[in-house]
Amino acid sequence: MDKISAEQRHKNMAAIHSKDTKPEMIVRKGLWSRGFRYRLNSPKLPGHPDLVLRKYRTCIFVNGCFWHGHGVELKIENSCGSLVASSKAERKIENSECCKIPTTNREFWVAKIRRNQERDIEEQKRLAEMGWHCITIWECELKPKKREETLKSLVYTLNKIWLDDHQAVVTSYPKLEEENGSYLKAAEE
Numbered sequence: 181m182d183k184i185s186a187e188q189r190h191k192n193m194a195a196i197h198s199k200d201t202k203p204e205m206i207v208r209k210g211l212w213s214r215g216f217r218y219r220l221n222s223p224k225l226p227g228h229p230d231l232v233l234r235k236y237r238t239c240i241f242v243n244g245c246f247w248h249g250h251g252v253e254l255k256i257e258n259s260c261g262s263l264v265a266s267s268k269a270e271r272k273i274e275n276s277e278c279c280k281i282p283t284t285n286r287e288f289w290v291a292k293i294r295r296n297q298e299r300d301i302e303e304q305k306r307l308a309e310m311g312w313h314c315i316t317i318w319e320c321e322l323k324p325k326k327r328e329e330t331l332k333s334l335v336y337t338l339n340k341i342w343l344d345d346h347q348a349v350v351t352s353y354p355k356l357e358e359e360n361g362s363y364l365k366a367a368e369e
Contacts, residue, residue, distance in 0.1 A: 207230075207317055218233045219231070219232045225312070227306075229307075229314075230242045236338050239315070240317060241315070242319070242322075243316055243318055243319065245320050246293075248296050251279060281293070
């Protein structure tokens with residue numbers, strides 16, 4: 181049972197925005213202070229990534245654990261409770277450590293989270309086909325205990341991407357006759 185009225189719950193949920201969230205601001209400030217420059221919510225790219233680093237050809241998505249179902253696995257069960265892959269099977273989502281599905285109006289939330297997960301996968305596939313690298317950072321990875329480690333990992337990943345994309349191509353030159361040993365000697369011993 182919900183502790184607040186349906187009207188108040190509606191107001192609370194409507195007040196949640198998708199831009200300039202606290203986790204997104206943490207990532208933005210962390211990258212900016214380390215010298216990375218980016219664009220916000222590019223309307224030209226599929227999924228409108230939260231951050232776009234053109235120099236690194238990388239899109240960063242900062243996802244809320246609840247809205248994108250972090251750690252939540254979709255299980256398909258039949259009426260007997262055994263796992264199947266049938267279209268008639270009932271789809272269930274199990275809670276994870278950082279994503280608890282509400283008990284009220286559960287079918288709505290399960291469907292919404294499933295749609296979000298499927299959309300995220302499709303958008304990232306489209307970005308990859310366009311040659312973009314995609315990085316997803318979860319809200320729980322930005323808690324104070326893990327924040328610095330997450331940002332260091334992100335910086336390392338971005339630098340690795342840049343180095344891999346800009347690696348010098350080593351070309352081998354044809355061997356000279358002197359190197360083969362079949363050259364003529366100017367003077368014999």
